[in-house]
Amino acid sequence: MVTASPIRQGRLTIAGLGPGALSQVTPEAAGALRQASDVIGYLPYVERARALLQAQGGAPPSIGFHASDNRVELERARLALELAAQGRQVVVVSSGDPGVFAMASAVFEAMERATPQQAAAWHALDVQVLPGITAMLAAAARAGAPLGHDFCCINLSDNLKPWPVIARRVQLAAEADFAMAFYNPRSRSRPEGFVRLLQLLRSHCEPQRLLVFARAVSTPQESLQVCSLQDAHPDMADMRTVVLVGSSTTRRVGPWVYTPRSYAAESPAPAAAGSAP
Amino acid sequence: MVTASPIRQGRLTIAGLGPGALSQVTPEAAGALRQASDVIGYLPYVERARALLQAQGGAPPSIGFHASDNRVELERARLALELAAQGRQVVVVSSGDPGVFAMASAVFEAMERATPQQAAAWHALDVQVLPGITAMLAAAARAGAPLGHDFCCINLSDNLKPWPVIARRVQLAAEADFAMAFYNPRSRSRPEGFVRLLQLLRSHCEPQRLLVFARAVSTPQESLQVCSLQDAHPDMADMRTVVLVGSSTTRRVGPWVYTPRSYAAESPAPAAAGSAP
Structure with a gap:
């Protein structure tokens, strides 16, 4: 045949x-x-x-x-x-x-x-x-478990959406009390984006909110910094950094940062989070 | 020595x-x-x-x-x-x-x-x-790229948070025009949770919004269903399913579902999405 x-x-x-x-x-x-x-x-x-x-x-x-x-x-x-x-x-x-x-x-x-x-x-x-x-999972694993409860993931890259869309999303994410993962926090053509993000976060979240700056995780250039929102500085992020922002329940235990699995009645209500200092 | x-x-x-x-x-x-x-x-x-x-x-x-x-x-x-x-x-x-x-x-x-x-x-x-x-990444890969733009991830499991917290988060996520990934949509002790979720989504999103029901991805029991919100039925989800809900820009191309990387000026403004039918 x-x-x-x-x-x-x-x-x-x-x-x-x-x-x-x-x-x-x-x-x-x-x-x-x-x-x-x-x-x-x-x-x-x-x-x-x-x-x-x-x-x-x-x-x-x-x-x-x-x-x-x-x-x-x-x-x-x-x-x-x-x-x-x-x-x-x-x-x-x-x-x-x-x-x-x-x-x-x-x-x-x-x-x-x-x-x-x-x-x-x-x-x-x-x-x-x-x-x-994906980068946020590798970053979270290095820090502990900051994404252990509901979270969102936002790309700050400059050429993909207008800034007001980003600002509105961050505000709503804070009201929802999501942990947040930010990709591309500082791009070459929008270096001021991350400065504005920190200002935004400070207007919606309490000063003690925990942040994780995870750079080049799993490579020889890896570095990890954990600090509170009040101590965060724009220079902590560059193009190879993923920034994780905890929810209101994210906390430290020993050297670790984690978000509890459950969101108890005593947690701040997400509807009220928008009015936090 | x-x-x-x-x-x-x-x-x-x-x-x-x-x-x-x-x-x-x-x-x-x-x-x-x-x-x-x-x-x-x-x-x-x-x-x-x-x-x-x-x-x-x-x-x-x-x-x-x-x-x-x-x-x-x-x-x-x-x-x-x-x-x-x-x-x-x-x-x-x-x-x-x-x-x-x-x-x-x-x-x-x-x-x-x-x-x-x-x-x-x-x-x-x-x-x-x-x-x-994680399951949402495996599910998204099978469907195409529904999480290709900003998204959030919510656990519907029954014993971890009160239902009003979930409802508020879904509303805010819809207003932010996030794609959404839902874990544990139908748990044994809260079978009605997913019924309520579909009702919620219908009050915040348009009827054509795309949903992906991805069950047991990468196992022999794998199945994938794509439908619009108006055609979605609670029985499409069980305890092994991850449900992905597109944003307002998520669309089909050929057999695939994807969310474009950019969010153009003509996209529905996230601030206005809450008033969608």
Whole structure:
């Protein structure tokens, strides 16, 4: 029996590499990289993928590494979709989790903006998103368990939403008495954003509110600072820092910071938190 | 030179095993299990740890497995602290991430409630929290990227906070136009909680709002349902389901659900979202 030579099915995998350490990359993500014909991403993450392959015996010589600069997420996503549509086994790498302020949304946004011809090919692709350890989870683990009760996660990056949206969300999050995780607290083009955030927090939360500044967790540059809101200073955060803000119940025990699982009747009512000093 | 025989330093590691699949356990967590003298946790998670060790060549015969029932988190935490204080290498296992509605907070709560004598020993312990893939990240990855913009995470479990706190938080989260992840939507002792949640969401969000019901992601029992708020039914969630609720900008592209990274001027202002139908 003669069969036609099969056209190889392209695949697009969007994989999270975790916060930095190779020991926090899931076997699933590492396995996807070993199967890749092409690895696409922001330069430092492509380098991390290369290091991971090296640690596992080296990258196949045929593999293509496509590193690009920051702020070109949509172009990168289109390249990934085009290569996968040609039948290649493409892995887009993100730091942390690809679904949290990272490349997964960019890929779906590129799909949405496809021409009709592209859409026919791209929507039929085998696309997989592989989760990773996102920065706030790695940061929280180092500090103890500050996200052990209800929390929210806000990206302060400058070019994604107007400042009034951020300000309103922080106010509502404080009223809800959520712990809060802030990504990208100080971006190059909006260095004043974090200064304004501290002012906002001081108008909605008590001075003793606990903050965690977790920088480059799981890498050799890791540092961790815990302080109260009244002692926090904008210079404690840079582009590699995740800032965690406790809820009204977050506290210290020994060297640790944690938020209790239960929110007892004696906790400040979330409805009243907005009127705190 | 004669030195005293060293007392072995106890260690307490609180490790996240991810949502279920062994391929989503970090090498760091797997490594901690291989070094353990004692593994402590809720029965199904201890069984998962045993399976992981088995897959890696088998557990050492000397290892102690201490499985307990649900709802005894504090007792479990105390056992872990006591064994570590005796010099043992204890690993407490959680599903998902140990810092998100899981065992890390319980361990620090037990530390806080220690007697002065216990506190002296427990606060000096070498404690490590190892992050894991929490359920909402695994669920989001299967659906696409519904958590690609700002979001919050709320535990509906019945015994941890009064219902008015939950209701107020959901209202404020809708006003902030966060995507939302709900853990433990239907617990045994509060089956009506999720019915009330759907009613709440319907009073704050438009009928077309997208919901994702992700059950037992990464296990053989996995299922995924996507529907609009108007078509959602309480029976779509059970105790193994994570429910993701999109923001006003969450949309479909092909078979995927995603939230764009940017929140443009034409997006509904979060301040106005509370007055949506």
